[in-house]
Amino acid sequence: MDLKIKRVYEEPSPEDGLRILVDRIWPRGIKKEKLAMHSWEKELAPSTELRKWYGHDPEKYEEFRARYFAELDSNSAAIDFIDRIRGYDGTITLIFSAKDMEHSNAAVLADWMGRHLGTI
Numbered sequence: 001m002d003l004k005i006k007r008v009y010e011e012p013s014p015e016d017g018l019r020i021l022v023d024r025i026w027p028r029g030i031k032k033e034k035l036a037m038h039s040w041e042k043e044l045a046p047s048t049e050l051r052k053w054y055g056h057d058p059e060k061y062e063e064f065r066a067r068y069f070a071e072l073d074s075n076s077a078a079i080d081f082i083d084r085i086r087g088y089d090g091t092i093t094l095i096f097s098a099k100d101m102e103h104s105n106a107a108v109l110a111d112w113m114g115r116h117l118g119t120i
Contacts (some may be wrong), residue, residue, distance in 0.1 A: 002091040003114060005106040009097070012036035017091030022106050024048065027097035037095065043077035046105050061103045068108045082116045 004016070008027045012019060018038040021027075024045035027035075046054070046068050054064040072078045085092065096106035 001085070001088050001117065003110050003117075004091060004093045005101060005104065005110050006093050006095050007097065007099075007101065008035060008095045015091065016093040018088070019093050019095050021096070022094045022109055023096050023098075024051065025097075030097075035095065041077075041081060043075065044072070044081060044109060047071060051105070056098060056100060056103065058100065058103050064103075065108050065111075068105065069112055072109070072112050078112075082113065086117060 002017070006016065006019075008021070008023075008030055012035070016036075019036055021035065021037050021040040021042075022044050024042045045051070046064075050064070050067055050071060054060050094106040094110055096104055098104040098106070101107060
């Protein structure tokens with residue numbers, strides 16, 4: 001499996017494979033048809049409390065990452081999601097709306113998924 005992240009504001013491409021929206025809140029100014037998404041997995045997003053605490057502050061990123069990993073580890077929907085995609089042989093692109101790709105929830109989620117799927 002190839003796992004990628006991409007902003008929702010970038011054009012979809014065939015190389016994206018399965019496009020999965022991983023934000024809890026619908027992205028501003030985007031129509032559903034434009035996303036060309038396979039599914040919206042809002043249960044995989046950080047909790048509202050964690051998202052608000054983080055506020056996309058890069059100085060809080062390492063702590064955000066640790067707290068988000070803990071949320072994912074205790075989230076039955078996240079574990080079920082891993083079980084559903086285990087063995088998928090194509091590309092999965094996690095799409096999200098944050099401007100900072102490096103410090104986004106999608107980057108953390110991709111890392112967490114890779115650890116659980118054995119791809120990193």
